Amino acid sequence: MFVLDGTSKLKKVLVCPPTYLKEAAPINEISKKYADQPLDQTRLAAEFEQLIEAYHQTGVEVECQKAAPDMTNAVFARDFGGCVKEGYILGRFKKELRFPERKAYEKKMKELGIPKIAEIKRGYFEGGDFAFLTEKVIAVGIIDRTNEEGFEELKTKLEPLGYEVYPVPADPRYLHLDMCFNLVEDHLAVAYKEGLPASFLELLNTLKIEIIPVPEEAIFKHGCNLESLGAKRVLSLKxxxxxxxxxxxxGMDVIELDISETLKAGGGPHCMTFPLQRG
Structure with missing residues (x-):
C-alpha cells in the first residue's frame, strides 16, 4: 500500500530543495506580486530545512528529488501527479517552465519502486488539484492547471479501481484546489466556501465533512495550504x-512553520510535499 487517503498517518514523503528557485516566475497570482524580484536564497534554504526537520520530528521519512537548473519550481513537488494505494498517477504540466520536472519525477518514482498506474497524456493535471475526501472519494480541481480533458482522463483511470472522482471547478486565480480547500482530518477541512461550487459543498455535507471557513484573501497567503500528518496533527504556516x-x-495539534520567502513563488507546505506512503 502506498497512499491510503489524505488524513491517515503520513509515513513517507518526496520533496525537492529550492536550489535553483532564483526568482518568482509570474505563473500564478501570488508570484505575480514578486515577479522578477530576486528571492533570498538563504531564507529559501532555511525554510526548506525547517520543513524537513518538522517531518523528521514527527517520524516522517523524507526522500529528496535532486534539484536541477532547468527545474526552478521543482520545490513544489506535489504537482507532478497524485498517489493512491495502488501506485501513482503521472500528471501533465500546463506551464512550459515545469516540463522538465515530469521526466525527472517519473525517473525518481521508478527508483523508489512505486508503480505508475496511470499517465495523463492529452489533457492537463497537476497534483495540487488532487484531494482525497475519503479513502475512495477523490476531488479534483478544474481551476487553472487541470482542465476538463485531464480530469476525464484521470477519472477514467481511477474509476476501475473503485474510486469515485468528482470535479471541482473554481476561479482560475486560485491556481489549485489545495489553495482554497484542504482536508486536514477525517471530517474536517479548511476552505474558502464561497469560492467552491454548490455541488461540491453538498458532497462535503453528505460526507459529513465540517469546514473551517477562511476569507478569500487567505487563499493568497496560504491559509488553506496545510499538510495533514494524521493523528490530528497538521503543518501550517505561522x-x-x-x-x-x-x-x-x-482538537488539532498545529505545527507552525515560519515559511514566507517560499510563499512568494506561490507555494506552501502542501505544495512542497508529495506523499509516498500514508495509512
Whole structure:
C-alpha cells in the first residue's frame, strides 16, 4: 500500500530543495506580486530545512528529488501527479517552465519502486488539484492547471479501481484546489466556501465533512495550504493565526512553520510535499 487517503498517518514523503528557485516566475497570482524580484536564497534554504526537520520530528521519512537548473519550481513537488494505494498517477504540466520536472519525477518514482498506474497524456493535471475526501472519494480541481480533458482522463483511470472522482471547478486565480480547500482530518477541512461550487459543498455535507471557513484573501497567503500528518496533527504556516486557532479549537495539534520567502513563488507546505506512503 502506498497512499491510503489524505488524513491517515503520513509515513513517507518526496520533496525537492529550492536550489535553483532564483526568482518568482509570474505563473500564478501570488508570484505575480514578486515577479522578477530576486528571492533570498538563504531564507529559501532555511525554510526548506525547517520543513524537513518538522517531518523528521514527527517520524516522517523524507526522500529528496535532486534539484536541477532547468527545474526552478521543482520545490513544489506535489504537482507532478497524485498517489493512491495502488501506485501513482503521472500528471501533465500546463506551464512550459515545469516540463522538465515530469521526466525527472517519473525517473525518481521508478527508483523508489512505486508503480505508475496511470499517465495523463492529452489533457492537463497537476497534483495540487488532487484531494482525497475519503479513502475512495477523490476531488479534483478544474481551476487553472487541470482542465476538463485531464480530469476525464484521470477519472477514467481511477474509476476501475473503485474510486469515485468528482470535479471541482473554481476561479482560475486560485491556481489549485489545495489553495482554497484542504482536508486536514477525517471530517474536517479548511476552505474558502464561497469560492467552491454548490455541488461540491453538498458532497462535503453528505460526507459529513465540517469546514473551517477562511476569507478569500487567505487563499493568497496560504491559509488553506496545510499538510495533514494524521493523528490530528497538521503543518501550517505561522502567519495563519486565525486558521491555526480554529484548528486547535477542533482538537488539532498545529505545527507552525515560519515559511514566507517560499510563499512568494506561490507555494506552501502542501505544495512542497508529495506523499509516498500514508495509512
Amino acid at each position: 502567519q495563519n493565526t486565525a486558521v491555526n486557532d480554529a484548528l486547535r479549537v477542533h
